[in-house]
Structures are given as C-alpha cells and as structure tokens.
Amino acid sequence: MAERCAVIGAGQTKHAAKREDVSIAGLVREAAERALEDAAMDWGDIDAVVIGKAPDMFEGVMMPELYLAPALGAVGKPMVRVHTAGSVGGSTAIVAAHLVTSGVHRRVLTVAFEKQSDSDAMWALSVPQPFSAPLLAGAGGYFAPIIRAYMRRSGAPDHIGIVVAVKDRKQALKNPYAHLHIEDISFEMVRDSIMLWDPIRYLETCPSSDGAAAMVLADEDCAAASPRRPAWVHGMAMRSEPTMFAGRDQVNPQAGRDCAADVYAQAGITDPRSQIDVAEVYVPFSWYEPMWLENLGFAPDGEGWKLTDSGATALDGGDIPWNCSGGVLSSNPIGASGMLRFLEVALQVRGQAGAHQVDGVRRALGHAYGGGSQFFSMWVLGTEKP
Amino acid sequence: MSAAPTGRPVAVVSFAQSPQVRREDHRNEVEMLMPVVEEVFSRIGVTKADMGFVCSGSSDYLVGAPFSFVSALDAVGVWPPMRESHVEMDGAWALYEAWTMLRAGDVDTALVYSFGRSSPGQLAKILALQLDPYYLAPLWPPPTALAALQARAVIDAGRATEEDFAEVAARSRRQALANPHAQLSGDRAPGELMKDDYVVSPLRRHALPPITDGAAAVVLAAGERATELCDRPAWITGIDHRIETHALGARDLTSSPSTTLAARGAGLGERAAVDVAELHAPYAHQELILRDALGLGAEVSVNPSGGALAANALMVAGLIRIGEAAQRIMDGSAARALAHATSGPCLQQNLVCALAAETPSGGR
Amino acid sequence: MTDATSTGQEPVAIMESPIHVDYRFTAGLAQSRFLKGLSQGRFLGQRCPRCHKVYVPPRGSCPTDGVPTTDEVELSNQGTVTTYCVVNVPFQGQSIEIPYICAQILLDGANLAFMGLIQEIAADQVRMGMRVEAVWVPPEELGPTMASVRHFRPTGEPDADYESFKEYL
Incomplete structure (x- = not known):
C-alpha cells in the first residue's frame, strides 16, 4: 500500500525575461529557499532532491544537476534529474512524490528551472539538423497548424484565442511572481499584435522566461508536523504517446485523455467541472485553453471554446477558473512551467495564492504537457487527507 | 532515510x-x-x-x-x-x-x-560542459585530465601505483574476452601494458575507457x-545513490564517500558480502577507489564483463552494470551481486544496487 | 566578482562563453534509403509489416508498433495540405523570406503528413485540403537532403474533401 504524500512547502522566483542578478545556482536557490521557509525546514531536513529542466542546450550546461548539487544542499544525498520535454516540471514533481509514496524517503525537495536568457532558446529548439530544412521557426510553427485544425474541427470563432490571452494576462496582474505584467492589456491590443505563426498572434504566445519553482513533499507524519496546511496528493499520473503516427489525433491526444482519466479515477472525480474548484493547465498558446478543456473533460468535444467564451474559466466570476496565476502565457521558464502549474494548485489548496486565490478551494488540478502534445503529467491536490 | x-x-x-x-x-x-x-x-x-x-x-x-x-x-x-x-x-x-x-x-x-x-x-568538449559553467567549463578541461588529477592523487596518497592501474586494465580486458558484447578485450600482461604511452600522465592508454x-x-x-x-529473478534487496560536491578542490579524490553512503543505503554494510560486483569505473584507478569504498574483499569477482574499460557507452554503462550483475544471478552463477553506476567528473555521483537470488525478507 | 559597493563598479552580470561542438550525424538505415531517393527525385517511404501504414520520411520503426518497417514504398509526387501556418517570425538560420507557408503535406499513398514549404501562391490563398506537388531542384543539384525539394506548389486540382484527410490532423 502506497504511503500518503503532501505538499508542505512551495516557493518560486520572480520570473523575468532576464534574471541577470542571479547565476543558475542563485536562481534555483531562490525558489528552494522559499519552499524550505514555507515548510519551516532547513536544508538538513531534506532526504533527497529531484530536479527537472528542459533541454540542457537552453543554458549550455550538460546535466547541470552535477554543478547544482551543493547549491541545493544535495551533497551526500540522492539527486535525480528528470527531463520529459515541456511536461518535465510536472513529471519531476511526480517522480519526487513517488519517492515518498514508495516509502523510500520522507521529505523530498523538488526543483525545476530554466534560465532561457543564458542561451539562444530559439536556436536550442531548432538546432540545425542535417537532412531536414529549417522551416519550423520554433514551437509556434509546430503548434499553429494544430490550432488551425482545432478551429476547423470545432468551428470556433477567431476571437477565442484573444479572450484567453487577455484573461490570463489580467490574472497575472494579481500574481507578483508573474513575468508579464501588462497593465493595459486589452482585447484590441492582442487582436492588433503581429501574426507570428498565423493563426497565432504575438500576444497569444507565451514569453521566454528565467525562473524556478520548488516544493517540499512529505509523508503523512511530516505533513502532520508541518506548521501550515498540507496540500494532499489525491492522484497523479503520466502518459506518453509517439510524436507522429498515422491517424494520430494531435488536437485531442489520447495520452492526455488517458492521463486525465487515470488521475480522476485515483481522486474519485467523475465530473471534473463540478468537482474541481480550480485548475492550472499548461497553455503556452492561448488556443490550448479550449483544446485542453475538451481533452481534460471539462467540456464536450468541440465545445471547449464555448466555455472559454462564456467566462467560465475566468478568476473573476467563472465557475471553473483556469490559470489564476496568469499561467504559461504570463511566465514561461520552460523546465519550471509545468512545476509552476503543480505548485500554483498547491497554493490554491493551501489558501496561499494571495490576490489570485479562489475562495473555498477543496480540490485542484495541476497539468503539464510537452513534446508534440504527447507527454502529459497531472496531479490532483486536495485539502482533505485522501 | x-x-x-x-x-x-x-x-x-x-x-x-x-x-x-x-x-x-x-x-x-x-x-x-x-x-x-x-x-x-x-x-x-x-x-x-x-x-x-x-x-x-x-x-x-x-x-x-x-x-x-x-x-x-x-x-x-x-x-x-x-x-x-x-x-x-x-x-x-x-x-x-x-x-x-x-x-x-x-x-x-x-x-x-x-x-x-x-x-x-x-566528447572531450562535450563532457567539459558538465562542469561549473562560470569557473570550470570555460577552461574546457578534458575528462581525461580530470581523471588524471584523481589518479595522481591516488598515487601521491600511497594508495596505488601505475602498475596497479595496469593490473586492473589487464584483468578487465582479459575478462572481456568472455563478453560477446564488449568492445575492447585482449590478453595482455600488466607488464606489457606498462609500455603504453601516457595519454595524460599518470594515465596510460590502457587505463582509459574506450x-x-x-x-x-x-x-x-x-x-x-x-x-x-523468471525462474530465478535477481531481486533488488537495496538500491541507493548519493552525490558529492561539484568542486573537485573540495573533495578527497582518493576516496568515494558517496559510494560508501549509497552502499549503506542499499543495505550492504561496511564489507559488501557479494559473489560478484559490476563497478562502473571508467578509469582503471577508479576501480581501486570503488573497491575501498565498498569494502570488497579479494574473494569478490569484480567486473566479470570487463566493466567500463571494455565498453563505456555513456548513459548506458551504468545500466549495463546492473544488467550484468543481475544476469549472473538469473543464470545461477551468483547468489548475491552488487552493481554500481557513476555520473559526473571523478566519480561525483554514485549509485549502488544490491541484488540477490533470495527474495528479500519481509517482502510485504 | 567585484564588490560593487566598495569599488563603485557594476557587478559582473554576464559573461560570454561561446560553445562550438561539431557532430557527425547518423541518418540511419531507413532514412538513408529515403535520402538516396531524394537524390533521385523520388519519395521513398516504408510500410509497417503489422499495421500496414506507410511512413515517409521513414525512421526505421513503426512508432505505434515498435517494429522495423521493412517494405519500401515509392510515393507520389503529389499530396494534400492537411493543415498549415503562416510563418511571420524571423529566426537564426532562416533562409526563406517571410511570410511563408509551413504546411503539413500528406503525400498520396502515405499515412503520415510531413512539414513542407508552400510557394507559388499568396499566403492568404492557401487552404486546408489544397492539392500540391513537389518542385524539385534541377537534376544536377539533387542530393541526399530535403533541400532537393525546393518547395511544394498548388497543382490546380480541386481541393480534397475535409473528410478525406481529417484523420491525419
């Protein structure tokens, strides 16, 4: 029988385009120290460290955990480095949680980061490969055709992506850690921004950020001894499918559906829209909100955009607020972006989200995805011990 | 913990x-x-x-x-x-x-x-990218140079000699003759190996991995x-891994405390009582450091596969150590085995996996 | 690091550390066949022995069955745009004038679309379902590279029915 696991500490950096005031070690320490402080713990209280980030080429450091071990208090301890593409922040937290649920460790520090300004991230994503022509121009070139396919399939009107972009940036204004604080964000501003990868406009894309996230995960006894309210893990799951295959539904990937079904079954959720109070979902391009609303079962197929359009996903007045923190559209330190989703729902469950707190959160969904919409990691946290 | x-x-x-x-x-x-x-x-x-x-x-x-x-x-x-x-x-x-x-x-x-x-x-440039990006990586030290620093420290501490390194290499490559997957194997006496040129003193060609x-x-x-x-599964009776600080100057390169800690965590005690040990020691002198750290006696068969001196595919060689050790339990030639994997310069991070033919007690 | 307060100097915030590493890429057995085909002005795909789907470019395995693709299949020079985007962002190493169309093209007889460049049509005229054909470089410039296909252009045929390609989206 697996042990219970809870989040008892959470910390993140101020996310920014360039964090020139800190080294890579300083960046991860900033988040880790805040997580430890939140958990009322010291470095010596930690049994193991699990760290995640996206490709090493983003900073030009191969296996940076080797260099970061002392900065994260890992000397003499187990340290694991996870890399599952964009979902890595989420899967890193899950790997760390398994160290607790398997009974191997009692208190695990998990950290994820990206310091994209340390290299040319666009280059790192499009390393010139022989045998193929450089066409993609970054992640947007990959996802834009999929978004076009969604629009065609669902009949969603063009303005839906703009609605999401405005909503998430407005919500980011309530999150002091968010990278983008666009005070005068408006429908017109997003609509009139340049079409980078038609149908994706500039302001419908995520920024490129430096930032880190950290959490302290603990077993039942440690959680009971913790001074602040724990956020209990009610379910966690990972699913992967191949990047490209005949008949693959890239708009609504099976791996995402299966992952959600698994995590809901563990948490006893049968109707996510009514049973989940808040969700932080990996939306790097605005159109992914309606797409994931369908993939995650919050809306029937082809109708996610209607939920977005109705305002249901807004912090202000919505019944199922998504990305109250501003989401990936407002802060995107790639390797940490998934962990920030997992962390933000811990804040919501623990009542620590400040100005972007949703009232009375009992259960929340954190979600990350990566690769060509093929790697998924999710967890459901709750106020009650499962 | x-x-x-x-x-x-x-x-x-x-x-x-x-x-x-x-x-x-x-x-x-x-x-x-x-x-x-x-x-x-x-x-x-x-x-x-x-x-x-x-x-x-x-x-x-x-x-x-x-x-x-x-x-x-x-x-x-x-x-x-x-x-x-x-x-x-x-x-x-x-x-x-x-x-x-x-x-x-x-x-x-x-x-x-x-x-x-x-x-x-x-490879030499790529592995330099594993180092501290501010102080070390810009100097582009090749991995052989870092390993040679460690080998020199071992010699200076009176823990081993270049002849001992040659003994390790000679035995590894000889044992690799029985491993169809090995890349480097051969039957050359240690004395003959001592005629090899230095690649980076005190490491001669034979002391380096392919x-x-x-x-x-x-x-x-x-x-x-x-x-x-499986008729005879190789039960994992314990597995643990530990990392050391990155700064080479802050470490005692002649020992491997993280390996010792990992072995304790894996339930192996001070003297690992095993029939077989597969050690991921890319450089010959590192096998000697690991033997000490694990307390391996002369009766233990070390690296019957030839070890990393016979083949060292990075990111694979550690998993192969576990596979090779487990194989000897599955085929009945060993009752207890130990496998070790390493990562980073000069054995910075080490994993120890204890395996046995007998089901671990209290398998609840 | 200097102490900004004691010396009055700014701290070091950035250090340049250029990294240059050369690699020898291995195309692999299946992709080698495909690349040789390109140097002859042909698209060579491979069929999975289990699910019978045709992959181009082949990677050597069927991504869903995890088995080697064995039968070689020569594909048509023509195909259908399943979906696309208009790239309007400059990036390092870009050799094409923006805006340009980056499309998923499903060659006739293939079961997976691949990314290709559409030219000889205004960006705002491109459609899902549009029929296109490969335009190869002159024979003397053909080589084992995707650059042998200069681009794809409209054939002028009627657009393919959405139902005919929607499962490839």
Missing part, C-alpha cells in the same frame, strides 16, 4: 544489450534500440503491452539534438499511450525511478532502457509477477 525494503520486492527479470562498438555509423538511435527492446521482451515472452511503465536514460548533448529521447520512444511504440518517463542521466537512474514506481504499487512491470552514442560529437556507442534494456517486475516471468 535508508532505502530499506518496506515496499513490495522488485526484481530484474530480463536484460539485453546491443553490441558495444566504437562507432555505430549505420543505425540511428531507434534502429539501435529496437533489437535490444525486442530481445529483452522475447527472453521472457512478454510484449510492450505487458509493461506498466517505461523509463529511459540518455543525454541530448551526446546526440547533439534537443529532445533526443523523444524519437527514441519509437523503438518501443508507446501506443496505446503508456506511463513513461525519462531521466537525463545514466539508465541506472531510470531503473531507480522505475523501482520507486513498482515499490509504490502503482504498476507491476517496467521497461527500462538507455542509449548512448559517445562517438558523434567531440569511446563507445551502445544501448541496453532491463525489465523489472514486482512481487509474484517477477517469479511468473
């Missing part, structure tokens, strides 16, 4: 590896992996549909492409979607991740694989599923 087995017992039930070669020039990663995955399954009559979890280890910088593990997944065919994860580390740590999943009871079986091509890039391309895969199974799949 020890890794005492309170969860379900987990065992290695199958192991396969590719030929370990200097340069895999014709096959891409997927083509290298497919036959290995096929073999690790066919040995125990399973398919991917029988696997509850898939976990791999590899490095983008070795391949020279971001997300290199993504296309490698096509060697398995994760469809319908599967539980799957990846570490940017040696596959031994992927096995560790899978072990926690199986212990927690989420799944009963796992495929663990890794692939590593050390040949396509400029540059290797290769792949490997292991199947893990928990509880009764392990005995269903």
Whole structure:
C-alpha cells in the first residue's frame, strides 16, 4: 500500500525575461529557499532532491544537476534529474512524490528551472539538423497548424484565442511572481499584435522566461508536523504517446485523455467541472485553453471554446477558473512551467495564492504537457487527507 | 532515510544489450534500440503491452539534438499511450525511478532502457560542459585530465601505483574476452601494458575507457509477477545513490564517500558480502577507489564483463552494470551481486544496487 | 566578482562563453534509403509489416508498433495540405523570406503528413485540403537532403474533401 504524500512547502522566483542578478545556482536557490521557509525546514531536513529542466542546450550546461548539487544542499544525498520535454516540471514533481509514496524517503525537495536568457532558446529548439530544412521557426510553427485544425474541427470563432490571452494576462496582474505584467492589456491590443505563426498572434504566445519553482513533499507524519496546511496528493499520473503516427489525433491526444482519466479515477472525480474548484493547465498558446478543456473533460468535444467564451474559466466570476496565476502565457521558464502549474494548485489548496486565490478551494488540478502534445503529467491536490 | 525494503520486492527479470562498438555509423538511435527492446521482451515472452511503465536514460548533448529521447520512444511504440518517463542521466537512474514506481504499487512491470552514442560529437568538449559553467567549463578541461588529477592523487596518497592501474586494465580486458558484447578485450600482461604511452600522465592508454556507442534494456517486475516471468529473478534487496560536491578542490579524490553512503543505503554494510560486483569505473584507478569504498574483499569477482574499460557507452554503462550483475544471478552463477553506476567528473555521483537470488525478507 | 559597493563598479552580470561542438550525424538505415531517393527525385517511404501504414520520411520503426518497417514504398509526387501556418517570425538560420507557408503535406499513398514549404501562391490563398506537388531542384543539384525539394506548389486540382484527410490532423 502506497504511503500518503503532501505538499508542505512551495516557493518560486520572480520570473523575468532576464534574471541577470542571479547565476543558475542563485536562481534555483531562490525558489528552494522559499519552499524550505514555507515548510519551516532547513536544508538538513531534506532526504533527497529531484530536479527537472528542459533541454540542457537552453543554458549550455550538460546535466547541470552535477554543478547544482551543493547549491541545493544535495551533497551526500540522492539527486535525480528528470527531463520529459515541456511536461518535465510536472513529471519531476511526480517522480519526487513517488519517492515518498514508495516509502523510500520522507521529505523530498523538488526543483525545476530554466534560465532561457543564458542561451539562444530559439536556436536550442531548432538546432540545425542535417537532412531536414529549417522551416519550423520554433514551437509556434509546430503548434499553429494544430490550432488551425482545432478551429476547423470545432468551428470556433477567431476571437477565442484573444479572450484567453487577455484573461490570463489580467490574472497575472494579481500574481507578483508573474513575468508579464501588462497593465493595459486589452482585447484590441492582442487582436492588433503581429501574426507570428498565423493563426497565432504575438500576444497569444507565451514569453521566454528565467525562473524556478520548488516544493517540499512529505509523508503523512511530516505533513502532520508541518506548521501550515498540507496540500494532499489525491492522484497523479503520466502518459506518453509517439510524436507522429498515422491517424494520430494531435488536437485531442489520447495520452492526455488517458492521463486525465487515470488521475480522476485515483481522486474519485467523475465530473471534473463540478468537482474541481480550480485548475492550472499548461497553455503556452492561448488556443490550448479550449483544446485542453475538451481533452481534460471539462467540456464536450468541440465545445471547449464555448466555455472559454462564456467566462467560465475566468478568476473573476467563472465557475471553473483556469490559470489564476496568469499561467504559461504570463511566465514561461520552460523546465519550471509545468512545476509552476503543480505548485500554483498547491497554493490554491493551501489558501496561499494571495490576490489570485479562489475562495473555498477543496480540490485542484495541476497539468503539464510537452513534446508534440504527447507527454502529459497531472496531479490532483486536495485539502482533505485522501 | 535508508532505502530499506518496506515496499513490495522488485526484481530484474530480463536484460539485453546491443553490441558495444566504437562507432555505430549505420543505425540511428531507434534502429539501435529496437533489437535490444525486442530481445529483452522475447527472453521472457512478454510484449510492450505487458509493461506498466517505461523509463529511459540518455543525454541530448551526446546526440547533439534537443529532445533526443523523444524519437527514441519509437523503438518501443508507446501506443496505446503508456506511463513513461525519462531521466537525463545514466539508465541506472531510470531503473531507480522505475523501482520507486513498482515499490509504490502503482504498476507491476517496467521497461527500462538507455542509449548512448559517445562517438558523434567531440566528447572531450562535450563532457567539459558538465562542469561549473562560470569557473570550470570555460577552461574546457578534458575528462581525461580530470581523471588524471584523481589518479595522481591516488598515487601521491600511497594508495596505488601505475602498475596497479595496469593490473586492473589487464584483468578487465582479459575478462572481456568472455563478453560477446564488449568492445575492447585482449590478453595482455600488466607488464606489457606498462609500455603504453601516457595519454595524460599518470594515465596510460590502457587505463582509459574506450569511446563507445551502445544501448541496453532491463525489465523489472514486482512481487509474484517477477517469479511468473523468471525462474530465478535477481531481486533488488537495496538500491541507493548519493552525490558529492561539484568542486573537485573540495573533495578527497582518493576516496568515494558517496559510494560508501549509497552502499549503506542499499543495505550492504561496511564489507559488501557479494559473489560478484559490476563497478562502473571508467578509469582503471577508479576501480581501486570503488573497491575501498565498498569494502570488497579479494574473494569478490569484480567486473566479470570487463566493466567500463571494455565498453563505456555513456548513459548506458551504468545500466549495463546492473544488467550484468543481475544476469549472473538469473543464470545461477551468483547468489548475491552488487552493481554500481557513476555520473559526473571523478566519480561525483554514485549509485549502488544490491541484488540477490533470495527474495528479500519481509517482502510485504 | 567585484564588490560593487566598495569599488563603485557594476557587478559582473554576464559573461560570454561561446560553445562550438561539431557532430557527425547518423541518418540511419531507413532514412538513408529515403535520402538516396531524394537524390533521385523520388519519395521513398516504408510500410509497417503489422499495421500496414506507410511512413515517409521513414525512421526505421513503426512508432505505434515498435517494429522495423521493412517494405519500401515509392510515393507520389503529389499530396494534400492537411493543415498549415503562416510563418511571420524571423529566426537564426532562416533562409526563406517571410511570410511563408509551413504546411503539413500528406503525400498520396502515405499515412503520415510531413512539414513542407508552400510557394507559388499568396499566403492568404492557401487552404486546408489544397492539392500540391513537389518542385524539385534541377537534376544536377539533387542530393541526399530535403533541400532537393525546393518547395511544394498548388497543382490546380480541386481541393480534397475535409473528410478525406481529417484523420491525419
């Protein structure tokens, strides 16, 4: 029988385009120290460290955990480095949680980061490969055709992506850690921004950020001894499918559906829209909100955009607020972006989200995805011990 | 915080590896992996549909492409979607991740694989990128130079001589003659090896690992599923790993405290009482450091496969150590075995896996 | 590091550390066949022996079955745009004038679309379902590279029915 696991500490950096005031070690320490402080713990209280980030080429450091071990208090301890593409922040937290649920460790520090300004991230994503022509121009070139396919399939009107972009940036204004604080964000501003990868406009894309996230995960006894309210893990799951295959539904990937079904079954959720109070979902391009609303079962197929359009996903007045923190559209330190989703729902469950707190959160969904919409990691946290 | 087995017992039930070669020039990663995955399954009559979890280890910088593990997944065919994860580390740590999943009871079986091509890039430069990016990496020290610093420290401390390094190399390559997958093998006496030129003093050619391309895969199974799949599973009685500080100047390079700690965590005590030890010692002197750290007596058969001096595919060689040690339990030639994997310069991070033919006591 | 307060100097915030590493890529057995085909002005795919789907470019394995693709299949020079985007962002290493169309093209007889460049049509005229054909470089410039296909252009045929390609989206 697996042990219970809870989040008892959470910390993140101020996310920014360039964090020139800190080294890579300083960046991860900033988040880790805040997580430890939140958990009322010291470095010596930690049994193991699990760290995640996206490709090493983003900073030009191969296996940076080797260099970061002392900065994260890992000397003499187990340290694991996870890399599952964009979902890595989420899967890193899950790997760390398994160290607790398997009974191997009692208190695990998990950290994820990206310091994209340390290299040319666009280059790192499009390393010139022989045998193929450089066409993609970054992640947007990959996802834009999929978004076009969604629009065609669902009949969603063009303005839906703009609605999401405005909503998430407005919500980011309530999150002091968010990278983008666009005070005068408006429908017109997003609509009139340049079409980078038609149908994706500039302001419908995520920024490129430096930032880190950290959490302290603990077993039942440690959680009971913790001074602040724990956020209990009610379910966690990972699913992967191949990047490209005949008949693959890239708009609504099976791996995402299966992952959600698994995590809901563990948490006893049968109707996510009514049973989940808040969700932080990996939306790097605005159109992914309606797409994931369908993939995650919050809306029937082809109708996610209607939920977005109705305002249901807004912090202000919505019944199922998504990305109250501003989401990936407002802060995107790639390797940490998934962990920030997992962390933000811990804040919501623990009542620590400040100005972007949703009232009375009992259960929340954190979600990350990566690769060509093929790697998924999710967890459901709750106020009650499962 | 020890890794005492309170969860379900987990065992290695199958192991396969590719030929370990200097340069895999014709096959891409997927083509290298497919036959290995096929073999690790066919040995125990399973398919991917029988696997509850898939976990791999590899490095983008070795391949020279971001997300290199993504296309490698096509060697398995994760469809319908599967539980799957990846570490940017040696596959031994992927096995560790899978072990926690199986212990927690989420799944009963796992495929663990890794692939590593050390040949396509400029390896000395690439490995320099593992170092502190502000102070060390800009100096581009080659890994052989760092290893030589360690070897010199071992000699200066009076712990071993260059002749001892040659003994290790001679034995490793001789034992590799019996390993069909090995890249380097041969029967040359230590005295003859001492005539080799220095690559970086005090390391002569024979004390260095070959540059290797290769792949490997292991199947893990928990509880009764392990005995269903394998007559003589190699039970993991303990597994732990520890990291040391990165600053070489802050470490005693003649010892490996992290290996000792990991061995304790794996339940091995001060003198590891095993029949066989597969040690991931890329440089000859590192085997001597590891023997001390693990308290291995003269009766222990060390690296019957030839070890990393016979083949050292980065990200794979550690997983192969576990596979080789487990194989000797599965084939009945050993009752207890130890496997070790390392990462980082001068044995910075070390994993120890204890294996036994006997089911761990208290397998609840 | 200097102490900004004691010396009055700014702290070091950035250090340049250029990294240059050369790699020898291995195309692999299946992709080698495909690349040789390109140097002859042909698209060579491979069929999975289990699910019988045709993959181009082939990677050597069937991504869903995890088995080697064995039968070689020569594909048509023509195909259908399943979906696309208009790239309007400059990036390092870009050799094409923006805006340009980056499309998923499903060659006739293939079961997976691949990314290709559409030219000889205004960006705002491109459609999902549009029929296109490969325009190869002159024979003397053909080589084992995707650059042998200069681009794809409209054939002028009627657009393919959405139902005919929607499962490839």
